[in-house]
Amino acid sequence: MLDDCKDELVNLFGDRVAFHDVERLLYSKDMVTLPGFVRDKINTMPDCVVQPLSVDELSELVKLASRHVFALVPRGAGTAGYGGAVPTRGGVVVDFSRMNRIIDVDVGERTVVVEPGVLWEDLYDELGKKGLSLMLYPSSAISSTVSGWIANGGGVGIGSFGCGTLRERLVEVEILTASGDLRTLNGDDIDLVFGMSGTTGFITRIKLEVMDLKDIIPVAAAYDSLEDLTTSIERIRDRNIGLWHLSFKDSQHVEWGVAAEELQAERMPLHHEGEHGLKAPKGAHIAMYVYPADREDEIKPELLDVVESCNGMILDESFAKQEWDDRFNHLRLKALGPSLVSSEIVIQVEKIPEFASEVLHRIGCDAAFEGVVFDGGRWATVLIHTLEDERRRGAMLSFAKSLAPIKIGEDMGGRPYTAGMLLNIDADLSIGREKIQKAYAFKKSVDPRGIMNPGKVFPESLDSDSPTRSLGMYIKLARNATGLITAIDEVYGGRAPGREFKPRGLVGKETFGREMVYDAYACISCGYCRSKCTEFKTIGWESASPRGKFNFIREYIDNRAALDERIGDIFFACTTCENCNLVCQAKIPIEQWWDLTMRPVLKDEKAYDFSFLFKPSYDNLLEHHNAAGNPHELRTAWVPDNARLADEGEVAYFAGCIASYTVKNLAENAIRLLNHAGIEPVYLREEEWCCGAPMGLVGRFEDISEVIKHNIEELNKRGVKTLITSCPGCWVTFAHYYPLLAKMLDIPYEIKVEHITQVLTRLIKEGKITPEKEVKQKITYHDPCHIGRAGGICDEPREVLQSISGIELVEMPANRENANCDGRHTIRFPEIGKKIAIDRVREAEGTGADLLVSTCSSCETNLRIAVREIASKLKVVDISDLLAESIGLPVRDSKEIETLVYNAYDNKQKPKLEEEAYRAENIMAPHQKSYVK
Known part of the structure; x- marks a missing residue:
């Protein structure tokens, strides 16, 4: 269908249009995997995906769609499960992720104006810098967009108890209609776009109310019954206690959440994030009450009185903080499935216990309930989850059973949360008959050919040409035949088989x-x-x-x-x-x-074609014992003449390849500092081979088992118990991967691995290293990914820096575990890796620092290349350079290191990489349907 206008789309969007088969497939779904019988009734595969930057581009796209009559499907981040962002008759998916500017923040008026692709979390952070905050935000705020929540509708989120729904906080919404008109909606006219899934036009700009930033206090309470918990909500409502947020989860949700976390923690110890240490009382239903700190004297006594009067128990403050910090992770229980089937209903608070009981009776399996209370305690949006395994026969019947809670809720006076694609038959209830009819009349007037997201929101009674009209019959049948469906499902096993591990x-x-x-x-x-x-x-x-x-x-x-x-x-x-x-x-x-x-x-x-990534490194590693192919006999050339090194002992130093051949200052400084503190580490000299990290990056640890075996055996036979390294890549390989690999190779490996900054911090605290000389520098620190996020080693480097007199440390906006990567390991695709590194250097420049300091040979190499690329005035140095200088130890000239880095890159890496530059172009601009060399 789009063959006639493919060239026009490429001319309009350049590398921001995708015709690639897999890329299109990935944009054919949202958060939920649709059952096969639903996919069979509609065409979910888009003909292409585009990513506009401006309203002008959108206007041209609308003109093109009108001329060639193809569907336009807006997409925020694809984080909803109602099918609103899923095509129904192919067409063009319009991904708004690049229209993500925060246009204006009016502190006096307490409003903000944003583009549609802005993430809620980013908006929250930006407002915080100006002393403002969001009045409410979705539980998916980390990834969801402002326009996506508006288009999906519902609008109940974190903060809705005190601040209402998103619809109430919208001041203006600008839309681009299918007729090409740019309209600003306000007042009741916002109903023409709220919850309409983009059927009435593209959302192009949003203005919403915000509030002053205030500290908040979370309070968690446990109840033995759901009845007691809901009674507490009713009493809070009746006494008009001024909470900002109120949410709850039943005991099954609590139990499954903990079990899922423990289950995932049991797997291989590959990363340092641990399970929560604090758990709720067994069998407890948990309520979370949140209020502004400046009203604590007024609210806390009343809240405690309500909890006590309803047989509740206030839980420890640390537990409440833990639960609050974890508020975005309410779907963790899916790890038990591995699939999750969910329903959502808006229901009166006092009917929640009866509703939950009836759902459990009707669906014939365990279910978990969670909810967010709004309208001052009158209503709640309740999510119902059942565990499933979509790989089993009969799994699609769970989708049918998931409709039962909605029917039960409706029979009790509730309504579906929103419509989207899957529940448009209930749009009169979820959105309101008058609003739906008004919106459809507007759509027909501006979009007579139905190009804007067809098949969504409007029921067949209004839109008789809807691509989803046949789904309504199946939805109605499924909702009214839960008992029959449950019986049929029993034939297929009825329940998910759990952690099924079949070769696939x-x-x-x-x-x-x-x-x-x-x-x-x-x-x-x-x-x-x-x-x-x-x-x-x-x-x-x-x-x-x-x-x-x-x-x-x-x-x-x-x-x-x-x-x-x-x-x-x-x-x-x-x-x-x-x-x-x-x-x-x-x-x-x-x-x-x-x-x-x-x-x-x-x-x-x-x-x-794997060879360009794999073979050169593999050949070099086996022949020269380093991936770059440097002569092995030069591996020890960095060792200072007066270095004191041992042949045997419990503590060893592993230099790594880059520090041995290029960024030699890291290894030199490490040995001098250790010697200064009285430590004479074991050094393997010529028996030190590459740790294997370069092959791990291409997934071929098993091909270099002899290399891994060699390193472990050389360390073991020297009696090494602790291994120190300056290289985060070596650290993560020895600390995380070697235990697994050693087990596979049946080799004993019980060596503790430490990064040099951990050791230096300890030596400074013990008084064995005392920085005396002032190093007057304004610096910013780059956290290497492989010890920061992967190892939690963030404080130690900063403690080393803070021990040096004269150092002024200015943090980049993204730091510690949240630090941005410098892209070193994307260097095989030079334009991609270079862009990542340049972005990080620009971030460092924004701090006003003179020095960009790190503690990683790979990071420093890539950052130096980026500094040269943009002619930055920043100077890249290693943390050990500064510490060594502060105690009067010799330090290699940074110009010499820069020369070594640039020569290695220009003469060895760059020519090979440029031969494969087309591969990066294919990644960035996927214009072909497939790429087979």
Whole structure:
């Protein structure tokens, strides 16, 4: 259909239009996997995806769609589960993620104006800088967009108890209609767009009310029954206690959440995020009450009185804080499934216990309930979750059973939360008959050909040409036949089989493949990883996000998607920053699955040319014992003449490849500082081989088992108990991967691994290193990903810096566990890696610092290349340079290090990388349907 205008779309959007088969597939769904019978009735596959930057581009797109008559489907972040962002008759998905400017913040008026693609979390952070805050925000604020929540409707979120719904906080919404008109809606006219899934026009600008930033106090209470919990809400309402937020979860939700967290913690110890230490009383239903701190004297006594009068128990403040900090992770229980089937209903608070009881009786299986209370305590939005495994026969029947709670809620005077695609038959209830009819009349007047997101919101009684009209019959049948469906489901097993580990294709046959397949289904598709992912933020396409990769894996192992060169490269363009691990609701060790499972699979795929990534490093590592191919006999050339090193002992130093050959100051400083403190570490000299990290990055640890075995045996035979390294890449390899690899190789490995900054901090505290000389410098510190996020080593480097007199440390906005990556491990795709590094250097420049300090040879290498690329005045130095200088030790000239870095890059890496530059272009601008070399 779009063949006639493909060139026009490319001319309009450039590298921001995708025709790639897999990319289109990833934009054919939202947070929920649609049952097969639903997909069979509509065409969810878009013809292409575009990412506009401006209203002007949108206007041209609308003109094009009007001329060629194709559907336009707006998409925020795809974090809802109502199908609003899912195509029904192909067409063009319009991804608003790049229209993400905060246009204006009016402190006096307490309003903010934003573009549609702004994330709620980003808006919250920006308002905080100006002493303002959001009045309410969604539980998906980490990843969801402002326009997405408006389009989805409902509008009940965190803060709704005191501040109402999102609809009440909207001042103006600007839309672009299918007729090309740009209209500003306010007052009652906002109903023409709120909850309409973009059927009446593209949302292009939003103005909403905000409030003064205030400290808040969360209070958690436990109840033995749901009846007591809801009674407490009623009494809070009746006594008009001024809470800002009130939410709850039943005992099953609490139990499943803890079990899911413990389950994921049992898997391989690949990252440092641990399970919560504090747990609710067994069998307790939990309510969370939140109020402004400046009203504590007024609110707290009344709240405590209500809780006590309803047989509740106030839980420890630390538990309340933990629960509040965890408020965005309410879907973690999906890890038990690995699938989750959910329903959502708006119901009067006093009817919640009866509703929950009837749901459990009707659906015939366990379910978890959670809710957010709004309208001052009169109503609640209640989510109902059941565990499932979409891989089992009969799983689609769970979708049918999920409709039962909605019917039960309606019979009790409730209503569906919103309409979207799947519940448009109930739009009269969820949105209101008068509003729906008014909106449809408006749509017909501006969009007579129905190009704006067809098949959404409007029931068949209004839109007889809707692509989803046949779904209504199935939805009605399913809701009214729960008993029959439950009986049929029993024939198929009735319940999810739990943690099923069956080999599935190439992926399942890998050593850890079956575990990874399980996690691919356990992925919540919440998009939290997407909003934090270095690769996604640079490339911008869904396939570059961890969520997109897991969605691809599910389609791939079910033979609904084919691998090609571009998708293979996407997996290798991961920077290994581990931002995804930090925010994953399901606690999946995402980055490690790419290393241990998916990348090995790619090597065996005939459709993917693996050699440019794999063979040079592999050959060099086996022949020269380093991936760059430097002469092995020069590995020890860095060792200072007066270094005191041992042949045997309990403490060893591992220099690593880059510090041995290029950034030699790191290794030199480390030995001098250790010697200064009286430590003479074991050094393997010529027996030190690459740790294997470069091969881990391409998923081929198993191909270098001899290298791993050699390093472990050399350390063991020297009696080493503690291994110190200056290289975060070596640290994460020895600390996280070697225990697994040693077990696979059946080699004893009980060595403690420490980064040099951990050791230096301890030596400074013990008085064995005393910085005396003033080093007067204004600096900013870059946290290396592999010890920061992957190891939680953030305080130690700062403690070293703070021990040096004269140092003024100015933090970058993104620091510690949330620090931005410098992109070193994307260097195989030079334009991508360079852009990431330049962005980080620009961030450092914004601090006004003179020095950009880090403690990683790889990071410092990439940052130096970026500094040269943009002619920055920043000087990149290692933390050990500053400490060594402060105690009068010799330090290698930084100009010499820069020369070594630039020569290594210009003469060895750059020429090879430029030969493969086209691969980065294919990643960034996926204009072809597939890429097979």
